[in-house]
Amino acid sequence: MSASMADPPSTSRDALIEAAVNLMSRRPPSTISGRDLATEAGVNYGLVHYYFESARDLMVEARRLHGAWVVENLMDGGTRPVDPEAALADRRIFGFTAHCALEDGFWGPDEPRPTLDALLELVRESDPDGDPVHHRATVAAVTLLLLGWPIFVEHNARGLGLDPDVDGEAIRSRFLGVLRSLYSSVGLEVGG
Amino acid sequence: MTGDVRAPRGSDEVREALVAAAARLLGDAPPERISGRRLADEAGVNYGLIHHYFGGKEAVLRDGFTRLSEVYVAGPDDGSWVATDPFSMRHRPDFLRALAFASLSGEIDNVHLTHPASDVVLERARRTRDSDDETTIRIDVGIATVFHLSRCLFEQVIEPWIGHGDPEMSEAVEDRFILILRSLTLGLDPGAAAGGRRDPSGGPSGPG
Numbered sequence: 001m002s003a004s005m006a007d008p009p010s011t012s013r014d015a016l017i018e019a020a021v022n023l024m025s026r027r028p029p030s031t032i033s034g035r036d037l038a039t040e041a042g043v044n045y046g047l048v049h050y051y052f053e054s055a056r057d058l059m060v061e062a063r064r065l066h067g068a069w070v071v072e073n074l075m076d077g078g079t080r081p082v083d084p085e086a087a088l089a090d091r092r093i094f095g096f097t098a099h100c101a102l103e104d105g106f107w108g109p110d111e112p113r114p115t116l117d118a119l120l121e122l123v124r125e126s127d128p129d130g131d132p133v134h135h136r137a138t139v140a141a142v143t144l145l146l147l148g149w150p151i152f153v154e155h156n157a158r159g160l161g162l163d164p165d166v167d168g169e170a171i172r173s174r175f176l177g178v179l180r181s182l183y184s185s186v187g188l189e190v191g192g
Numbered sequence: 193m194t195g196d197v198r199a200p201r202g203s204d205e206v207r208e209a210l211v212a213a214a215a216r217l218l219g220d221a222p223p224e225r226i227s228g229r230r231l232a233d234e235a236g237v238n239y240g241l242i243h244h245y246f247g248g249k250e251a252v253l254r255d256g257f258t259r260l261s262e263v264y265v266a267g268p269d270d271g272s273w274v275a276t277d278p279f280s281m282r283h284r285p286d287f288l289r290a291l292a293f294a295s296l297s298g299e300i301d302n303v304h305l306t307h308p309a310s311d312v313v314l315e316r317a318r319r320t321r322d323s324d325d326e327t328t329i330r331i332d333v334g335i336a337t338v339f340h341l342s343r344c345l346f347e348q349v350i351e352p353w354i355g356h357g358d359p360e361m362s363e364a365v366e367d368r369f370i371l372i373l374r375s376l377t378l379g380l381d382p383g384a385a386a387g388g389r390r391d392p393s394g395g396p397s398g399p400g
Contacts, residue, residue: 102345133361137372138386157334185381
């Protein structure tokens with residue numbers, strides 16, 4: 001106990017970042033405390049302040065790492081587009097981003113957007129002589145549709161007299177068709 | 193409350209003050225995080241009056257949503273935009289954020305919201321799509337609405353990347369977004385729309 005002067009293992013830091021991603025996928029950052037983060041990570045509360053200035057700093061760092069995490073894990077390091085079916089199934093992708101976007105101070109206008117850049121790069125490789133406006137509009141539209149899915153789909157379905165329990169599969173299938181159409185307009189194939 | 197503002201009195205004033213307070217607070221936090229006390233405070237009325245006039249805070253919040261929706265549909269006095277314009281929700285960030293908060297927190301079942309411009313858009317879609325079944329048209333209008341709301345909600349996240357310092361690119365992409373929105377509503381090919389074609393044929397196909 002008393003002999004331990006070494007840094008705690010970096011896996012605790014990683015565990016805290018992962019905990020932040022998990023919690024921020026479900027709740028707005030302003031409702032998440034340092035204790036919530038420590039509990040979710042299964043680490044001692046003191047480590048939150050050992051590694052970070054504050055719980056908010058930890059969450060800002062999670063947000064900053066998130067784009068690179070998506071490119072690395074869901075785009076195979078930028079070699080393929082995010083699979084839309086996986087994106088719809090996993091709230092850690094776009095539910096997370098939506099919560100960050102709703103709260104002030106999580107995004108600077110000049111910060112890099114690694115996922116958008118990686119997708120644009122793929123589009124350019126696939127369609128080298130294409131129209132740059134088409135390329136950027138496609139990348140942005142795909143991203144906006146995927147961002148909107150976890151927030152607005154159920155609400156809109158009910159508002160339009162559809163029942164997500166009954167029509168859910170038809171909605172999903174139509175939505176994926178839209179994404180495929182956008183991707184294929186620049187020569188990219190996704191999903192099965 | 194400042195000294196020169198009179199506390200609301202009587203049924204009409206108290207109800208109005210509470211609904212207006214709910215409409216203001218819904219854009220700041222998910223509905224389940226807006227307490228009755230916060231509502232009463234914001235309205236400048238006694239906490240007990242929520243129960244007296246509304247039976248509970250849920251009814252106040254529901255009326256607050258309705259108020260936001262009505263204000264959005266009515267549009268500005270100067271008529272500079274109307275709710276059926278493409279991406280009109282960017283003019284009402286308070287309503288947009290209220291929808292997003294309520295929806296993300298899963299509280300939407302309790303407030304039963306309809307996007308206020310949906311009926312008009314649905315009617316427009318039906319007129320040009322008489323061969324499509326009603327469910328498909330509703331789904332497509334729903335997807336178009338998702339695109340509309342998402343484009344407005346995430347404008348500040350994505351706009352700097354789209355323009356990357358080039359205002360002409362921003363404008364050109366905005367025009368494509370309008371074409372994409374139209375193609376979604378009408379069941380046309382959104383990929384062709386992204387490419388700048390007002391393609392009258394070919395809708396998005398399902399998987400398989």
